[in-house]
Amino acid sequence: MATPYHVQSPRSILLKMIATKQQPPALPPPPPPKLILQPRQRTSPAMWCAAIVCFAFSLLLIAAGAVILVVFLAVRPRAPSFDAAGATLNAVYVGSTSPAPYVNGDMTVAANVSNPNQKMDVVFRSAAVELFFGGRRMAAQALQAPFVQRRGQSQIISVHMVSSQVALPPELAVAMVNQVRSNRVVYTIRGTFKVQAKLWFWHYTYSMSALCDLELTAPPCGVLVARRCITRQHSS
Template sequence: MATPYHFQSPRTILTKMLHMKQLPLPPPPPPPEPKLILQPRQRTSPAMWCAAIVCFAFSLLLIIAGAVILVVFLAVKPRAPSFDAANATLNAVYVGSPAYVNGDMTLVANVSNPNQKMDVVFRSAAVELFFGGRRMAAQALPPFAQRRGQSQIINVHMVSSQVVLPPELAVEMVNQMRSNRVVYTIRSTFKVQAKLWFWHYSYWMSALCDLELTAPPCGVLVARRCSTR
């Protein structure tokens, strides 16, 4: 006996189709896991090993040298020499017309080495005399050495010959001589070589001194202010 067919109405079919559309879709399948491709491990070449060893040894030497320099610096405590105007005499000053100046000054300088464990050598030295920013005279000094803790007196003869001054500076110099107070500036430059055992190093040192003297012919030093750099 044949199976009877069940006929459904169009409304029932439409209802079932709408119900199927409202059902959630199944989630998509997960993507396949990526496959890791392992590269073959490369061996370090002997040249790379040698370069690494050289760099490590150089870095170690730098660290050791820095530590040694630091220990020596803390033990020695190096200090720069000092320059001071111990005395000065203004022997003569003549202001001519037009504004030119002739002058004569004797400077007694005291140069000392404050280091207790280091000797110094002054390879070159120059002393300059200024008035109002204008250079009046210059004198070079011969090289000399100082042992640790030693001081030395140096006589410097500063002669000004036919130095042309601006009119305002010439008037200022005449007024200072009339007031019995003449102000000069001393600038000195030294090339110093410090010696510690087998180690030598050089540097430049400069000193600046402001001098106040009485008027010539027997001008004496009444005030000074010196600084060393």
């Protein structure tokens, strides 16, 4: 069976011809973009000199760091130690006045300061020792400085701590009286130091602190029966 043809009217054919004439002609594709190559600029001698100087400076820093590391590993610097070799409690008197009790005291501490380093000296630029009872400061004493500690050297320093009319809270005054009666008086010593380590032409400074808990018998001839000391190094 033959396929029937669709018969269009003359008007439809005319409208299609008019629409075809009204369409704009197809535009040609745009040309590809042209690459413009800039001429290569040559590096100036000043830039080369700056690069060489930066490279040399970097090598110098690396070499200095390696030398410092080798020296540190060879020397192994350590902070000095502070210890109470002995102590004598000469007097303790607790008085009562208004508005708060007070205490007078007299103690002598034989402080042992030692330099454990075998390849470097240390210099104590400043040194101070404070005496505490139950967290309340009783006395303070600055040590004569500066003084030098040679490598491996130990030194005994006598520190005289005098408490005069120091006000105490009532509970601390009662605790001190009870400790004197029980023949066991507990004090705390805190030391603060500024130390300079010296090795040939190289030196550096740091801070150091020491904390000692002391247990003594009652005055007038109180002697040291127990102690515990801790020394810490702090960066400046």
